[in-house]
Amino acid sequence: AQKVTQAQTEISVVEKEDVTLDCVYETRDTTYYLFWYKQPPSGELVFLIRRNSFDEQNEISGRYSWNFQKSTSSFNFTITASQVVDSAVYFCALSEAQGAQKLVFGQGTRLTINP
Amino acid sequence: DTGVSQDPRHKITKRGQNVTFRCDPISEHNRLYWYRQTLGQGPEFLTYFQNEAQLEKSRLLSDRFSAERPKGSFSTLEIQRTEQGDSAMYLCASSLGGTSVDEQYFGPGTRLTVT
Numbered sequence: 001a002q003k004v005t006q007a008q009t010e011i012s013v014v015e016k017e018d019v020t021l022d023c024v025y026e027t028r029d030t031t032y033y034l035f036w037y038k039q040p041p042s043g044e045l046v047f048l049i050r051r052n053s054f055d056e057q058n059e060i061s062g063r064y065s066w067n068f069q070k071s072t073s074s075f076n077f078t079i080t081a082s083q084v085v086d087s088a089v090y091f092c093a094l095s096e097a098q099g100a101q102k103l104v105f106g107q108g109t110r111l112t113i114n115p
Numbered sequence: 116d117t118g119v120s121q122d123p124r125h126k127i128t129k130r131g132q133n134v135t136f137r138c139d140p141i142s143e144h145n146r147l148y149w150y151r152q153t154l155g156q157g158p159e160f161l162t163y164f165q166n167e168a169q170l171e172k173s174r175l176l177s178d179r180f181s182a183e184r185p186k187g188s189f190s191t192l193e194i195q196r197t198e199q200g201d202s203a204m205y206l207c208a209s210s211l212g213g214t215s216v217d218e219q220y221f222g223p224g225t226r227l228t229v230t
Contacts, residue, residue, distance in 0.1 A: 004157075033216040045158070045206070045221035052216070091157050100171040101216050102148060103208075105157030 002027045004094050006106035013082055014114050021077045021109045023092030029053075031097040034068065034075045039108070040088040051075065052097075082113045117141060119222035121207050127228045128197055135193045136225045140209030147190050148219060149182060150206040151175065158206055164190060165212065197229045 003026040013019050025034065036048040049059065051068050059066045063080045079086055089110045093103040120139045128134050140147050145166055150158035161180070163171045166187035176182075179197075184190040194201055204226050208219040 035218065037221075042223075043204070044223045045208075047218045047220065050216070050218050093157075095216050097216055100148075100160075100163040101146070101210075102160040102163055102171070103150075103158070103219060104160070107155070108157050 002029075002032075002094050002096070002104045004092050004104055004106035006090075006092055006109050008109045009107070010110045010112070012112040012114060015084055016081050018078060018080050019082050019111065021079075021090050021092075021111065023075045023077065023106060025073050025075065025092070025094045027094060027096075029096055033095040033097060033101075035093040035095065035103065036066065036075075036077050037091045037093060037105075038088045039091065045091070048077075079111075082111075084113045084115055087111060087113045119207055119209055119220050121205075121222040121225050123225055124223060125226045125228075127230065130199060130229055131196055133193065133195045134197060134227065135191055136205055136207075136227075138190045138192070138207030138222060139188075140190070140207070141220060143211065144209035144220075145187070145212030146210045146217075146219075147184055148208040148210075149190070149192050150208065152204040152206055152224070153202075161192075161205075194227075197227075199229050202227055202229045 005024045034051045038046045067076045089108045091108045092106045147164040149161040152158040164184040179195045182192045204224045206224045207222045210217040210219045
């Protein structure tokens with residue numbers, strides 16, 4: 001069975017600090033996809049990134065970066081120079097490559113950026 | 116607005132009553148998903164449609180739950196004889212359904228409160 005663990009339940013930092021959100025996953029599939037979603041206080045899940053299991057290149061998008069390490073089954077997310085608007089709950093998710101391709105979510109990390 | 120829409124946004128009902136939620140996916144998306152999210156948890160998969168066919172259901176979806184997607188467009192989720200444990204946010208998502216795993220776009224959700 002697939003499983004995603006986000007060990008950090010809550011993180012609180014001061015604005016402009018860098019922060020890393022951890023994600024560890026379990027799957028028996030050789031091909032799978034990993035995602036990060038943001039859920040701001042308004043409640044709607046916002047897609048951030050998708051990564052397939054064959055692409056271990058790190059990705060950077062503005063202040064956001066993702067580190068995928070297959071050897072440790074981790075897909076960590078770093079926000080550089082955090083801003084108050086980054087405050088949200090962040091979810092890591094795993095999807096099978098075939099069939100329903102349903103998302104299996106972690107429990108989420110609540111990130112609070114204090115001014 | 117061409118995103119996923121859900122109606123109603125909030126529903127309060129008494130235990131034992133039936134409720135029905137509607138989801139309108141992004142128009143060209145073939146895949147439609149229902150998830151349930153309880154407080155402090157990540158979303159959990161309920162069911163999946165490929166066009167009008169319901170292809171997978173979670174064990175979470177008891178006999179009191181039924182979902183349809185007539186004509187492969189909008190979808191409805193009905194809960195019969197609601198119980199207090201059904202109180203949750205019900206999320207709908209859609210994806211393109213191409214040859215690879217596409218990101219799922221989520222609607223704003225329907226928050227159900229059973230009193």
